[in-house]
Amino acid sequence: MTKKKEQMLTRRQALGLTAGAVAGSAALTAPALAEKTATVIEWRMVTSWPKNLPGPGMSAQRICDRINTMSDGAMRVRLFAAGELVPAFEVFDTVSSGTAQMGHSAAMYWAGKMPGSVFFTTVPFGLLPQEHTAWVDQMGGQELWDELYAPFGVKPFMGGNSGPTMAGWYRDPVETLDDLNGRKLRIAGLGGEIMRKHGVTPVSIPSSEMYTSLQTGVVDGVEFLGPWSDSSLGFQKLVKHYYGPGFNKPNGTGEALVNAVALEGLSKDLQAVVAEACRVEADVALAEANAQNAASLKLLQEEHGVVVREFPEEVLAALRVTSAEVLDEYTQDDKAAREIYENYMTAQETLAGWSTLSLGENIAARG
Template structure:
């Protein structure tokens, strides 16, 4: 017995079945079409780093990749390394103008136009990485950062961390304060100003030019990041004295810059994905940097003939005292700079006793 098509009273007619099949087919075809249309959204990310530079270059690419993955391909970020679309130190203007939707860089590069920007990477004798993150997320740092960049149409966020920095590569030993006089050194941020006050000559150069400058004698010394990135840059071939501590950069926060109109124009879920991709990189890159720095330091000493040297005590004392003066002067430039300085110092005062009790004492006990 052959079943008859069901009628409208409870059965589906042949015409209805065909119509339903057609509708189902149309919906199947429509879904990929929508996904394909959404996948065409593309952003440009300009960076201040050589492509895939260990540390910040790797971080920038990982953020771009994670955004595409988390968005299911709806937002693709094409990364342009330093010099490919704009110069390394031109990324701020590029994102502000809308030439690119985002950048990966470091805030201390903008000291010339907005002096207080240095606080959002690191300042001399300032916060350690975990303390800095705490200030930004819990101590009001993010709202001040947003306010500082708002006139440029930018939204800044933390986007990776290269950890505690080293003090730099020197072609000759530093034994006394007099050894700093006339020293041509690349040290951005307020650390460079501190060195200047003590008689050195700071030289501003983008990362890609540092090795050649050090090797050729344009520079007598340079700092960059830590052993992992520094060894990849080849500094050990041009200098053999590697100084510690990195008084000028006790923290290495990377900065993602967003064109505010572009960020706010994203659908809500894509905007959240972009910000969360940057946030996730803070922990991952910090762990990676600590691990890789430890291995690279061993190689520098055992295979490359590098000597790790501490700054002499009297030099460190002078650096500390001069840093306090420089920081105070920078704070007085305008009301917002003063508020940022006050907030940062309040965070240091709150966190330092806990870091001392929880970390310094433990390390002394563990490693003694």
């Protein structure tokens, strides 16, 4: 094979790899990319996570590493964890302004700026991970996401997935709906608004501060992600009641943000590298989350005495009714949010029958 053909093959490998090949193959290099770039393009990524936090923090780092590798050194993306360059909840504005070219966070954190953003992370009683990917990739979600962020000069990508979450760690059991009344919970997104209607005070706290807030009694409970990420933050040392299902976050899409001007300034090859690095992570992270959550849940129960509880059906039923009310109210006065909500719910209704048959009934059939 000639050297020219070898280079062409390597480029195809770099831009068209499957998730498994990107993660494990040595054939990631793209010499042609480096040849086109006289100097290394230096980017910064800011995140909402502690560095290498199991789940989203690791996704952020892998996206940086993958871009660096797939570009064969033509690009170098340096990661700044939450608080190193900007606070956790300032990631979007930092990318929008161009202070950092990339960010990694969760779209629901921008609800105050764009109410419709919450749908691109998850919504209560909403799409599961596979369904969410189908919506974004195949059913109009990505186009709506792009349109929502375009006025801010930001291009969004799915950049990870922590899977379905748990409902959180509670100091005291929840046996009736009245047991929620008066509690202070760290709970993110629309789940907090649902809980508020049942007497809960939702508190917004970045992940780096949740342990101390629970330890000192600032909150009576915390919800974050699944067993793997949660146990890495040490909640099991403080409380033992671990509730599910995570009705408030049935999906956990991580969001990769790219400054639109910076992205457009790249060659087409490098633009494809950035997009593919994010896409691959959405698959890799979900597989990792499923495996690690299963192992971590077993460890929490067997070695740390954690009691996994389910909300009573009367509690879930009440929360489900309240969820529909909150979603309707939440999107009434914002045209973009309403359009996204209607598209999202159409996708959920379309996917429901197949999901029930292919996932729910197969799991039930296994016994």
